[in-house]
Amino acid sequence: MSPFVFLLVPVVIIVLASLVLWVRGRQPTNMHSGITGFQREMEALSPSPQTRKPRRFESDGTSRPTRRGPDA
Secondary structure (H helix, E strand, C coil), X not given: CCHHHHHHHHHHHHHHHHHHHHHHXXXXXXXXXXXXXXXXXXHHHCCCCCCXXXXXXXXXXXXXXXXXXXXX
């Protein structure tokens, strides 16, 4: 086995493994994937329904500001 073949085998294995990882990890580029990606970002930015506090209203229908602390 010549030294050239000895060095060529690992290089070929590394190139093939790099190509497989690149193909598996790249982002899809079609229209549907762009829409679903945008929807995922919007859901991540929106507040979750469990953390929302109900608004308090006065008896006349106007909203009352909530106190945030001793400085408010």
